Amino acid sequence: MSWVELEHSKKQVRRSGDYLITQQDKFDIDTVIASFDTLSNWRSSHAYPMQSMIGYIRKKAFEIDHKAIIAQRLKRTPSILSKLKREKGMKLDRMEDIAGCRVVVSNNVAVYAVRNSIVTGRTRNILRRERDYIKSPKDSGYLGIHLIYKYNGAKKSFSGHSVELQIRSKTQHSWATAVEVVGTFTGQALKASKGRDSWLNFFKLASIAFSDVENRKISKNAETKDRIEFHKYIDRLGVVDRLRAFAVSTQHLGKYPKNRGDYFLLKLDIEKSNINISGYTSENLSQATDEYAKLETEFKDDTTKDVVLVSASSINGLKKAYPNYFADTTEFMKTVDKLIEANKKIQRTV
Numbered sequence: 409m410s411w412v413e414l415e416h417s418k419k420q421v422r423r424s425g426d427y428l429i430t431q432q433d434k435f436d437i438d439t440v441i442a443s444f445d446t447l448s449n450w451r452s453s454h455a456y457p458m459q460s461m462i463g464y465i466r467k468k469a470f471e472i473d474h475k476a477i478i479a480q481r482l483k484r485t486p487s488i489l490s491k492l493k494r495e496k497g498m499k500l501d502r503m504e505d506i507a508g509c510r511v512v513v514s515n516n517v518a519v520y521a522v523r524n525s526i527v528t529g530r531t532r533n534i535l536r537r538e539r540d541y542i543k544s545p546k547d548s549g550y551l552g553i554h555l556i557y558k559y560n561g562a563k564k565s566f567s568g569h570s571v572e573l574q575i576r577s578k579t580q581h582s583w584a585t586a587v588e589v590v591g592t593f594t595g596q597a598l599k600a601s602k603g604r605d606s607w608l609n610f611f612k613l614a615s616i617a618f619s620d621v622e623n624r625k626i627s628k629n630a631e632t633k634d635r636i637e638f639h640k641y642i643d644r645l646g647v648v649d650r651l652r653a654f655a656v657s658t659q660h661l662g663k664y665p666k667n668r669g670d671y672f673l674l675k676l677d678i679e680k681s682n683i684n685i686s687g688y689t690s691e692n693l694s695q696a697t698d699e700y701a702k703l704e705t706e707f708k709d710d711t712t713k714d715v716v717l718v719s720a721s722s723i724n725g726l727k728k729a730y731p732n733y734f735a736d737t738t739e740f741m742k743t744v745d746k747l748i749e750a751n752k753k754i755q756r757t758v
Contacts, residue, residue, distance in 0.1 A: 411456035413565045414449065418501040421450045425500025429492045444485075447500065451482050454507035457559035457569040458482070461533060462509055465573060468525040469511045476522070477512040477581075494600055504537070504556045505572040512581045516542065516622055519575050523553050526573070534558040536570070542580075548601045548608065549615025550584060552576040579622045582739035586651070587611050589737050593654050593674075594714070610645055613638040617747050639751050647744065650714065651737050653677075673700055676714040 414421075424443035462480050469476040483506050492498050513522055519542070527535060537556035545551050555573040559566050576584065587598050590611075596603030598611065617638050642648065653676045673696055675684040688696035700715065707713040 411563075411566075412449065412452035414453040416446050416449065420446060421501040422499050424450075425488075425492055429489055447485065447488065450500065451485075451488070451506055453566065454482060454569050454571070456563065457561075457566050458507035458509065458571050460559065460561055460563075461531075461557060461571050461573075464529070464531055464533075465509055465511065465526060468529055469513065469522050472521045472525060473513040473518045475514065476518075478509070480507070480509045482507060490597075490600075494597075494602075504570040507569070507571045508574065509571060510574045510576070512576050512578055514578060516577050516580075519553060519577050519580075522575050523555070526555065531557075532560045533571075534560050545615065546601075547612075548587070548598075549612040550587075551580045551615060551619070552584070577622065578739065579618050579743060582737075582743065583611070583615055583618050586614075586737050586740035589654055590651070593676075606641065606645060610638070610641040610647065613641060614744070618743055621743055621746060635751070638747070642744065642748065646712075648741065648748075649712075651741055653714070655737060673703075674715065675703060677712065 416424075424446035427439060427443045428447065458480055462478065466478050469478055483503075488500070488503065488506070491503065492500060511522055513519055527538075534557065535555060536558050537554075539554040542551050542553060553575040555575070557571050557573065559569045559571065561567075584599075590596070590607060591598035591603065594603070594607065596607060598607055601608065613634055616634050673686040673688065675686075677684075686696075686699070703715040707715055
């Protein structure tokens with residue numbers, strides 16, 4: 409197989425990234441095309457380093473947990489541009505997660521066992537950075553371990569390319585994917601800690617509660633302020649019904665004819681657990697956004713209704729990259745249900 413190599417200097421890569429996120433009234437179309445081509449080539453050149461590391465990672469993970477889930481992906485262009493805009497000082501040539509590998513194992517003990525096995529194992533690649541978000545969680549509540557490796561193998565043309573490895577437990581993974589699902593369907597950048605305070609607070613409290621479940625501490629934290637607030641948010645946001653409605657919407661979207669439109673306006677009826685889908689072509693995007701705004705206003709005070717405008721390519725791309733992505737909300741809801749039942753038992757004994 410012929411692997412894509414970088415065809416530009418790091419300086420050119422940086423300039424292309426900077427150009428694509430600058431706010432200018434007029435873009436030179438030739439420069440825009442050239443910049444996207446450079447970004448695409450830079451991203452594609454990470455495929456070999458990522459592939460060369462995944463075998464080592466898979467071997468180490470399966471030695472610890474034979475049911476481990478291992479996945480890899482090259483970062484989507486919209487996600488790359490969003491990160492460049494969002495993080496001050498971020499440059500395309502320095503972005504460390506263009507190539508990403510993920511390991512999901514059964515529990516927290518296995519997370520650290522896999523981490524130790526990978527870090528202490530024999531590999532020519534260089535560990536440049538480690539972030540332990542379990543011992544020091546992100547403000548959002550995100551938990552997991554991130555390792556940044558620099559490729560240092562035989563193919564010198566790829567030397568220095570970064571590959572990020574994420575290691576999570578199943579519980580941590582279900583939380584993280586639920587954040588992305590809610591963010592996708594509510595039009596919020598929750599993964600980047602941006603969005604409505606209600607959802608951000610819910611997921612932060614959910615992370616604490618999920619850790620209690622994973623560490624079997626539910627009863628010990630029975631009367632904490634966090635527990636009380638967590639259950640208030642479940643009721644206030646209609647979390648159970650809302651996430652189930654999202655699951656219904658993905659099933660319908662998967663059956664929707666692919667050639668009917670580029671954009672889909674999804675109108676969710678949470679009480680009835682059904683969805684109405686309207687398709688729009690790119691040429692009719694303004695019509696779709698107008699209708700979207702109209703329905704948002706109409707449903708503003710109705711918590712049983714929700715509406716979202718999505719690009720078919722983004723949802724389908726998401727499902728292709730992670731086929732079980734939306735199924736992960738099922739695991740998330742299983743843990744939420746456990747917490748609800750535990751809370752009911754606690755209330756009966758109070």
